Amino acid sequence: MSTQRLRNENYSGYSSTEVSPTESPSNGLDDFSGSSSYQRFGETNGTTWFQTLIHLLKGNIGTGLLGLPLAVKNAGILMGPLSLLLMGIVAVHCMGILVKCAHHFCQRLHKPFVDYGDTVMYGLEASPSSWLRTHSLWGRHIVDFFLIVTQLGFCCVYFVFLADNFKQVVEAANMTTNNCNSNETVLLTPTMDSRLYMLTFLPFLVLLVFVRNLRALSIFSMLANISMLVSLVMIYQHIVQGIPDPRNLPLVANWKTYPLFFGTAIFAFEGIGVVLPLENKMKDPKHFPVILYVGMTIITILYISLGCLGYLQYGPAIHASITLNLPNCWLYQSVKLLYSIGIFFTYALQFYVPAEIIIPFFVSRVTERWALMVELSVRIAMVCLTCVLAILIPRLDLVISLVGSVSSSALALIIPPLLEIATYYSEGMSPITIAKDILISVFGFVGFVVGTYQAIYELIQPSVSPTLANIASAFVQ
Numbered sequence: 001m002s003t004q005r006l007r008n009e010n011y012s013g014y015s016s017t018e019v020s021p022t023e024s025p026s027n028g029l030d031d032f033s034g035s036s037s038y039q040r041f042g043e044t045n046g047t048t049w050f051q052t053l054i055h056l057l058k059g060n061i062g063t064g065l066l067g068l069p070l071a072v073k074n075a076g077i078l079m080g081p082l083s084l085l086l087m088g089i090v091a092v093h094c095m096g097i098l099v100k101c102a103h104h105f106c107q108r109l110h111k112p113f114v115d116y117g118d119t120v121m122y123g124l125e126a127s128p129s130s131w132l133r134t135h136s137l138w139g140r141h142i143v144d145f146f147l148i149v150t151q152l153g154f155c156c157v158y159f160v161f162l163a164d165n166f167k168q169v170v171e172a173a174n175m176t177t178n179n180c181n182s183n184e185t186v187l188l189t190p191t192m193d194s195r196l197y198m199l200t201f202l203p204f205l206v207l208l209v210f211v212r213n214l215r216a217l218s219i220f221s222m223l224a225n226i227s228m229l230v231s232l233v234m235i236y237q238h239i240v241q242g243i244p245d246p247r248n249l250p251l252v253a254n255w256k257t258y259p260l261f262f263g264t265a266i267f268a269f270e271g272i273g274v275v276l277p278l279e280n281k282m283k284d285p286k287h288f289p290v291i292l293y294v295g296m297t298i299i300t301i302l303y304i305s306l307g308c309l310g311y312l313q314y315g316p317a318i319h320a321s322i323t324l325n326l327p328n329c330w331l332y333q334s335v336k337l338l339y340s341i342g343i344f345f346t347y348a349l350q351f352y353v354p355a356e357i358i359i360p361f362f363v364s365r366v367t368e369r370w371a372l373m374v375e376l377s378v379r380i381a382m383v384c385l386t387c388v389l390a391i392l393i394p395r396l397d398l399v400i401s402l403v404g405s406v407s408s409s410a411l412a413l414i415i416p417p418l419l420e421i422a423t424y425y426s427e428g429m430s431p432i433t434i435a436k437d438i439l440i441s442v443f444g445f446v447g448f449v450v451g452t453y454q455a456i457y458e459l460i461q462p463s464v465s466p467t468l469a470n471i472a473s474a475f476v477q
Contacts, residue, residue, distance in 0.1 A: 046283035049291055055278055056271070056295040058225060061302070062154070063161050063343060064268030065232075066321040067400050068303055069310025071264035073318050077311060078251040079258075081304045084265055088300035090440060091269040094416035095292060097437075101416075101423045102276055113280045116273060116411075117143040120419055127422040143415070146407045147273060148354040152386055153403030158347045159205075159390035160399055163197035165323055165336045172328045195391045201344075202387050208348045209355070209379050217352065220345035228342035234335045235322060236306070239313040246312050259454035260401045262447040267404025268303055272412045273353070320397035355379060398455050405451030413444025 047055070072080030102114050105122040114122065120139035124132045211217055253261075279288040310322045319325050323339055326332035359378050363371050393399050417437035421429065 047281050048283060049287045052278050052282050053291050053295050056291065057299060059274035060271035060299045062346065063157050064264065064400060065303065065306060066323055067264050067397060068268060068307035069318045069322050070320055070397055071261045072307040072311040074253055074257040075261040076252040077246060077249045079253065080261065081308050083261065084304045084307060085300065087265050087269055088296060091412055092293065092296040094412055095272050095275045097416040097420045098272060098275060099279060101419050104423060115276055120415060123419045123422040126426065128426050144357050146410045148357055149407040150270060150403065150411060151350050151353045153407060154350040155347055155386040156390045157399050157403060158343050159198045159201065159387055160394055160396045161321060161343055162201050162340050163194040164321065164396055165340045167194050167197050168324055169333050169336055175328060178330060194394055198387055198390055205347055206380055206383050209351050209383055210376065211348060217348055221349055224342040224345040227338040231335045231339035238326065238332065239309045243312045244315065249315060259451040263401030263405035263451040263455055266408045266412060266447065267400050270404065270408035270412050355382065393459060398458050401451060402455040405448055405455060409444045409448040414441050414448065417441045
């Protein structure tokens with residue numbers, strides 16, 4: 001199955017824009033929310049506004065959410081939520097920029113749909129620089145590269161998350177009780193290393209990615225949604241009870257840990273890759289701007305509330321995933337298992353994007369007789385690669401921060417503002433808009449460099465058990 005075929009099958013019946021050649025390009029979000037820019041044609045079985053909202057929420061909620069309490073710790077109880085709010089505003093603004101530029105090229109080139117890579121490629125073709133116009137195809141390659149890194153990075157995070165949670169459940173099994181009110185420290189029974197747990201999951205995830213049909217994967221997505229929703233409700237129910245005195249928590253954390261906050265936060269907010277496909281598959285795309293703002297508002301509130309409440313509840317002892325802090329009773333052990341089941345099934349969905357980019361490259365170089373064998377071999381190799389990378393970096397917090405800093409910052413913060421400049425500069429842009437776009441891109445680039453450096457620096461430091469480190473920091477407080 002080629003990437004082009006996937007695009008044709010999924011999007012051929014839908015149009016982001018259908019305008020006359022004489023209509024002027026979009027000048028902002030207000031323009032693309034007008035009814036004249038949204039006329040559906042073809043099939044009428046597109047998604048409703050509610051279905052689109054659910055897909056948008058699902059595309060932004062995953063393991064990154066559970067790591068936000070530690071992110072707030074790395075920023076401070078005041079600086080953390082303020083930074084999350086600012087990052088949420090900037091992220092949704094960049095999503096709006098991407099949609100606006102995509103609509104501009106749909107109108108100008110009379111295309112029913114352009115994806116992220118196409119939009120960047122056309123943006124470079126429209127730039128005033130002859131060098132950029134000549135090398136516009138690299139825009140698509142760059143977006144594809146960062147999409148591959150981001151999605152495979154998610155898969156690495158899932159390996160570490162599954163290993164950490166299952167390891168804790170197994171090690172605490174003998175001491176697990178029905179009393180969920182006790183906060184006594186549980187002496188875990190040592191079992192095998194977390195890396196061996198990753199190897200245990202490997203064959204099952206290989207079998208899972210052999211499912212190549214999106215409709216079949218939608219069943220797994222539904223199971224993941226249900227299990228993760230139940231888990232989140234139980235987590236919130238627990239962390240709002242008996243919150244300790246927050247006055248001992250620092251308002252602003254050490255500046256050295258803030259880059260780790262940035263990586264984790266942008267990892268959580270990186271849902272820009274789903275924006276254009278969701279908008280294009282709607283019955284009434286004119287409602288998408290409202291859905292985007294409503295959905296991202298809900299997501300930002302969810303991120304800030306879980307990050308703050310989780311840090312307030314556990315303080316310096318917070319783990320890389322808040323599930324690892326839950327009480328050692330069967331109720332909350334089941335929460336860990338439920339969320340892990342959701343992450344397990346979500347692995348195949350995150351894997352689908354890089355698979356559709358990488359696999360056609362290899363399949364196109366063999367005869368049809370060997371196509372299936374080559375495809376399955378590439379799938380196995382890609383899953384093994386994510387497993388090996390997870391084994392090499394078994395720290396969940398650092399994996400999340402590294403993936404967020406390296407690739408998520410590029411897709412969510414750096415590229416969209418530069419795309420807007422390339423697209424509209426020759427048509428006239430206000431200096432304020434140009435300055436704003438440059439500021440956002442510089443902010444993303446600084447986060448990219450500093451966050452990546454700090455995550456790598458932490459990785460090469462002598463290994464210290466996260467549990468022991470958290471306990472020690474709690475006594476220092």
